[in-house]
Amino acid sequence: MVSRSNKVNPDLIRERQNCTFDTLELTHLLDGGIERTNDRKNRENFFLNDPELQSKVPSEYLSHKEKYEEAVKKAAIIFRKVQQLQNEGRGGMDNFREILGGQLGSAILKDGNPLTLHYVMFIPTLMGQGNVEQQAEWIQRAWSCDIIGTYAQTELGHGTFIRGLETTATYDPTTEEFVLNSPTITAYKWWPGGLGHSANYAVVVAQLYTLGKCYGIHPFIVQLRDEETHHPLPGIKIGEIGCKLGMNSTNNGYLGLENVRIPRKHMLMKNSQVLTDGTYVKSPSSKLTYGTMIFVRVVLVQDAATYLKKACTIATRYSAVRHQSQIKPDDPEPQIMDFLTQQYKLFPFISASFAFQYAATWLWNTYNNVTGELETGQLDNLPELHSTACALKAVSTADAARGIEILRLACGGHGYMTSSNLPSTYGLVTAMCTYEGENTVLLLQTARFLIKIWQNKQDIQNLPTVKYLETALTLNNPFEKSVKWIISALQQTAASKIDLANRHINDRVQAGQAYETAWNNTSIELVAVADIHGRTIIVETFYNTIQSLKGTVSPQLGTVLEQLLELYAVDTALKCSGDLLRFTALEGRHMVVLQAWMESLLAAIRPNAVGIVDSFDFRDEVLSSALGAYDGNVYERLLEEAQKSPLNEEPVNKSFDLYLKPFIKSNL
Numbered sequence: 001m002v003s004r005s006n007k008v009n010p011d012l013i014r015e016r017q018n019c020t021f022d023t024l025e026l027t028h029l030l031d032g033g034i035e036r037t038n039d040r041k042n043r044e045n046f047f048l049n050d051p052e053l054q055s056k057v058p059s060e061y062l063s064h065k066e067k068y069e070e071a072v073k074k075a076a077i078i079f080r081k082v083q084q085l086q087n088e089g090r091g092g093m094d095n096f097r098e099i100l101g102g103q104l105g106s107a108i109l110k111d112g113n114p115l116t117l118h119y120v121m122f123i124p125t126l127m128g129q130g131n132v133e134q135q136a137e138w139i140q141r142a143w144s145c146d147i148i149g150t151y152a153q154t155e156l157g158h159g160t161f162i163r164g165l166e167t168t169a170t171y172d173p174t175t176e177e178f179v180l181n182s183p184t185i186t187a188y189k190w191w192p193g194g195l196g197h198s199a200n201y202a203v204v205v206a207q208l209y210t211l212g213k214c215y216g217i218h219p220f221i222v223q224l225r226d227e228e229t230h231h232p233l234p235g236i237k238i239g240e241i242g243c244k245l246g247m248n249s250t251n252n253g254y255l256g257l258e259n260v261r262i263p264r265k266h267m268l269m270k271n272s273q274v275l276t277d278g279t280y281v282k283s284p285s286s287k288l289t290y291g292t293m294i295f296v297r298v299v300l301v302q303d304a305a306t307y308l309k310k311a312c313t314i315a316t317r318y319s320a321v322r323h324q325s326q327i328k329p330d331d332p333e334p335q336i337m338d339f340l341t342q343q344y345k346l347f348p349f350i351s352a353s354f355a356f357q358y359a360a361t362w363l364w365n366t367y368n369n370v371t372g373e374l375e376t377g378q379l380d381n382l383p384e385l386h387s388t389a390c391a392l393k394a395v396s397t398a399d400a401a402r403g404i405e406i407l408r409l410a411c412g413g414h415g416y417m418t419s420s421n422l423p424s425t426y427g428l429v430t431a432m433c434t435y436e437g438e439n440t441v442l443l444l445q446t447a448r449f450l451i452k453i454w455q456n457k458q459d460i461q462n463l464p465t466v467k468y469l470e471t472a473l474t475l476n477n478p479f480e481k482s483v484k485w486i487i488s489a490l491q492q493t494a495a496s497k498i499d500l501a502n503r504h505i506n507d508r509v510q511a512g513q514a515y516e517t518a519w520n521n522t523s524i525e526l527v528a529v530a531d532i533h534g535r536t537i538i539v540e541t542f543y544n545t546i547q548s549l550k551g552t553v554s555p556q557l558g559t560v561l562e563q564l565l566e567l568y569a570v571d572t573a574l575k576c577s578g579d580l581l582r583f584t585a586l587e588g589r590h591m592v593v594l595q596a597w598m599e600s601l602l603a604a605i606r607p608n609a610v611g612i613v614d615s616f617d618f619r620d621e622v623l624s625s626a627l628g629a630y631d632g633n634v635y636e637r638l639l640e641e642a643q644k645s646p647l648n649e650e651p652v653n654k655s656f657d658l659y660l661k662p663f664i665k666s667n668l
């Protein structure tokens with residue numbers, strides 16, 4: 001068997017020598033400073049050097065059951081270590097962000113963590129929707145993992161349309177309890193992570209009935225399993241939903257409820273309440289329940305950026321060491337990265353990963369400001385935040401999933417190997433397009449906000465993400481080869497498309513259609529409206545971030561960042577060129593300028609491509625890829641990974657004697 005050398009591949013050495021900027025400077029910038037880089041590295045050492053968290057057998061070779069058991073074992077170790085860090089005052093939120101996201105988390109558990117929902121949904125829901133007494137009772141127990149929870153909203157019959165959920169919680173004033181039921185098969189909860197065999201509690205979303213009246217969906221804390229034996233409690237029908245495209249260790253579960261009684265105070269009552277006599281007290285604002293949903297969407301934009309960066313690192317390093325074909329007859333085989341089409345597969349996604357990271361940071365800050373205002377009863381900025389989070393989550397996860405697939409294809413056959421780690425990365429990211437709000441549905445929510453703003457333009461000045469709508473239609477904006485022009489052209493396009501969609505809704509209403517029908521009949525345009533609005537925000541945020549960094553980074557790095565910004569902007573313009581030709585001053589002859597600009601940017605980025613992805617500073621364990629390792633010893637690693645196949649443990653498999661030999665002989 002070939003043993004792997006410790007030498008770095010000479011192509012990668014040369015790429016690194018040719019890099020024009022200091023990769024460490026970019027690493028520190030992306031991490032948020034040298035101290036945060038050091039914290040991250042310490043955290044990586046703390047988790048990844050722990051032998052208990054290392055796998056002997058790649059998880060693909062385990063059975064479904066073994067995968068789950070291994071995942072629970074590691075999840076318990078991970079969170080024990082997180083608790084240790086928290087107790088020592090080390091790390092704070094970053095521990096959770098990295099453990100639960102695409103950085104450290106996916107290095108240790110490549111196909112999902114069964115305890116993620118506990119941290120990402122159960123605890124935030126207790127915090128966001130529990131009153132002070134409920135928080136006092138539950139949050140400490142949840143933080144210390146005395147109980148493990150999940151969030152059970154989706155049912156077999158309904159995901160998106162939550163008003164259609166069928167699980168019922170009927171108040172019984174005689175015992176001061178709620179009685180929970182799944183009246184039909186379609187009322188069974190379906191999908192919650194960790195629900196199958198990990199959680200012993202869940203926040204269950206159910207239709208609330210009291211004094212004979214239904215008050216719509218509300219959240220309830222339901223105990224699912226005995227805290228000692230872990231056996232399901234009476235009336236709880238529970239299990240795991242089975243194999244999926246990806247995320248096969250997250251233990252997604254189903255849940256049926258049959259006359260399950262819970263105390264009145266298990267209804268989460270920060271917003272609405274049911275009093276002991278059964279009187280329903282309405283929430284002061286239905287918008288107050290948005291908080292947790294928005295939080296997760298905000299986090300997903302960051303995750304989209306991280307996973308895309310990982311895929312870019314794998315495909316870019318591989319493209320530097322892989323040689324194939326010839327550009328000119330008799331030339332040696334070039335690095336595949338020297339094919340222009342290959343650069344076009346790689347570099348726009350490198351630039352997109354920067355765009356998404358900066359959008360995520362901006363969205364996170366906006367989220368914190370707006371939720372701070374909520375605490376003081378100020379709700380004015382919530383609809384805009386909701387609309388923006390919907391659009392950015394949809395655009396970033398869709399583009400990241402598409403990008404990872406293109407990056408996988410960019411690695412040819414070897415990208416199809418699970419040892420490239422591109423298939424499971426795709427599995428994790430494409431799921432993000434569906435959960436926490438299905439992307440089309442989210443874009444339609446953004447569109448609803450935009451149409452409302454368009455119909456009623458007062459106070460728009462105070463809404464930063466839509467302020468442009470005031471003037472964008474009347475702009476006289478001759479073509480210019482600049483990012484600023486692209487931003488204003490995207491704004492003009494978004495405004496024109498909103499105007500057009502609005503007119504089409506009105507035309508349909510005038511022709512006799514109900515508003516809702518007219519909305520549905522215009523929804524292809526409405527989705528496109530929200531999509532371009534989201535892209536406009538992302539390009540503008542990227543531009544603003546690079547402007548704010550000017551003078552704070554070295555000129556060499558400044559140049560690279562400017563090139564990435566320009567590439568993201570021009571690539572967006574080219575992809576939206578049909579719309580830009582239709583709604584802005586862009587003409588056919590300008591398309592030639594945009595195309596040449598894009599090609600010149602590919603050429604400019606080429607010498608730094610490996611340097612840029614090196615700056616993402618993913619440890620090999622985090623990349624988990626035979627194609628993407630720092631040393632570039634791709635072929636040795638592929639062979640080494642192949643040896644881990646259980647089929648290779650013996651020279652002749654028993655199926656030969658059992659089936660193949662009789663078959664061959666029978667053909668004689």
Ligand SMILES: Cc1cc2nc3c(=O)[nH]c(=O)nc-3n(C[C@H](O)[C@H](O)[C@H](O)COP(=O)(O)OP(=O)(O)OC[C@H]3O[C@@H](n4cnc5c(N)ncnc54)[C@H](O)[C@@H]3O)c2cc1C
Nearest residue numbers: 151152153154158159160191192193431434435436438440
């Ligand atoms: C990996 C994974 C993990 C999950 N984890 C959880 C969890 O922990 N807890 C939980 O409660 N749920 C969870 N879910 C469920 C998830 O939230 C739902 O799948 C999601 O909300 C979409 O709902 P749906 O599956 O019912 O799809 P549907 O709503 O049935 O969507 C199917 C199609 O209909 C379209 N559609 C639906 N409504 C509209 C509309 N109004 N306008 C236009 N088109 C529409 C959609 O665009 C889509 O194309 C998870 C799902 C996945 C895939």
